[in-house]
Amino acid sequence: MKVIVAGAGVLGTAVARALAVAGQDVLLLDRGRPGAGTTSTTFAWTNANRKLDPAYHRLNVAGMAEHSDLARQLPGAAAYFPSGALHWANSASAPWLTDNVDRLRALGYPVRWVERDEATRIAGALRIPLDALSFAHFPSEGYVLPDRLLGNLLADAERHGATFATGEVTGVDDGPGGVSVTLAGGEVRTADRVVLATGRWSERLAADAGIALPMLAGVERGSPAVGLLGYVRAPGIALRCVVHSPGLNLRPAAGGHTVVQALDLNAGVDPADPPSPDGPIAREIARRLSAVLPEPAPAPDIDLRVGFRSLPADGHTIAGFGSPRVYCLVSHSGVTLGPLLGRLAATELVTGRGQDLLDAFRPARFAGGPRTDFAADQHATRLGEQ
Incomplete structure (x- = not known):
């Protein structure tokens, strides 16, 4: 299976690596250097400390455990530190x-x-x-060094056959003839599946494929993003x-x-x-x-x-197929969840079997109209809230 992963932050690189380890043909695209977006400006604290929704708490607890498992597999200098x-x-x-x-x-x-x-x-x-x-x-909490984690994930993805290329994805089409992405220069790349891991740019790109993916995308003073x-x-x-x-x-x-x-x-x-x-x-x-x-x-x-920050409109991770061949992956907890979401998303893409931990986070929850129940006063402003 040929998979194009758009976005080389921690989520996109993690899913590209997991797909490559599973033997898939993976092209990872980003308009700049890997990790130059949200991943480069994250506090990088691994935790499930203030994840109030029970399903989201469970997902983040599993994400913390995944870091320990991944650290034993990845080559390169240590990037994850279970410091407490x-x-x-x-x-x-x-x-x-x-x-x-x-x-x-x-x-x-x-x-x-x-x-x-x-x-x-x-x-x-x-x-x-x-x-x-x-x-x-x-x-049980800790932290990661984001640049180092990205480098290790990308090196392991390439070691397993994935290809990274610089290219800005400006459009996604999931039509009767198959799925494709259009790059800034007009080039069109086709694949069997596309993974959108483009952070705060995901809403616009998903809309091209008819997928509702509402994000809190404001970048003005006072925006929770x-x-x-x-x-x-x-x-x-x-x-x-x-x-x-x-x-x-x-x-x-x-x-x-x-x-x-x-x-x-x-x-x-x-x-x-x-x-x-x-x-x-x-x-x-x-x-x-x-x-x-x-x-x-x-x-x-x-x-x-x-x-x-990459903030879905309701504050929770988005993970799953938005259309038959376009898989969407967005999270405010990208550092804690990156390795876990990468593995679970790759499993769903390769096997077609849904992973229970992701059931509460499907893009389909937005199908009835945008959910904007993530209020600004819920945003991290107090001791220990991220």
């Missing part, structure tokens, strides 16, 4: 954290309360503020795990660096006028980081990057 995650709360956020821990314990999700001294050992070289009152440790990450160039921080605090989230990055995130500041980010290195948003993130660095520490040097 530490959340701490002050008086304002402690009730929220307690409710979340109680909810997750009822689901059997691994979490335990720890004291300040243990929290300090778990986190590494951070100074926990005196106003931190409660500490929860989530030992807009996010901001800070890449700390200095100082180096000996961080041992993912950390969530009331004002700042942190995760380790390659080379001893750190990625930081202040979710409450996202609403003030205008992609048309990105935050300047010395502007108020940059200064506030630096101030919050300085507050948790061991003293004495130099002023942080942080590179800010604006990113755009």
Whole structure:
């Protein structure tokens, strides 16, 4: 079977690799370098921490386990780190954290309360503020290095016979004569199946094939699709795990660096006028980081990057056939779910057998009209919410 996969982010590359391992003829297309879209600006925390829908929670728990399985199979330097995650709360956020821990314990999700001294050992070289009152440790969570994961997935896909090519897919046609994609230069490529893994561009491309795939695609100031990450160039921080605090989230990055995130500041980010290195948003993130660095520490040097999340209109993953030969794959939880969705989608494409974990996430749920029940106030803005 010949399969064209449009989009070389973590989802597209994962499904291309799984299809190639299964012996299929795979062409992976992207308009730029692999992972240059949403995958390049993700906090990359693997978790099922605030996935409130039961089916979505189960899917993300399975996604976490899939990372461990895949790490044993992929060549290349380690890209997945089951480091655990530490959340701490002050008086304002402690009730929220307690409710979340109680909810997750009822689901059997691994979490335990720890004291300040243990929290300090778990986190590494951070100074926990005196106003931190409660500490929860989530030992099954972790993080990935997105660029490294993409590189490993692509190398393994090519090792199993997949081909990557640069080409912008501008149209998809699933008609009586078969399925094809049209590239920006007018070239038409045909296949037995097409996988749309084009993130926030999926709605327009799916519409070409008569598929309703509503996305929250706005990129203006205040849009829930807009996010901001800070890449700390200095100082180096000996961080041992993912950390969530009331004002700042942190995760380790390659080379001893750190990625930081202040979710409450996202609403003030205008992609048309990105935050300047010395502007108020940059200064506030630096101030919050300085507050948790061991003293004495130099002023942080942080590179800010604006990113755009892939948000289906109802906030949940889309996985399944939208038409007889076009398979759609979109998720806000792409890093946690990428390896799992890649394997499950490939299984459905090759065998024709539906995978139970994906039943709640079919594109057909939008057939009666766009669902837009993902409200902006549900978006990640508080401690531990992604």
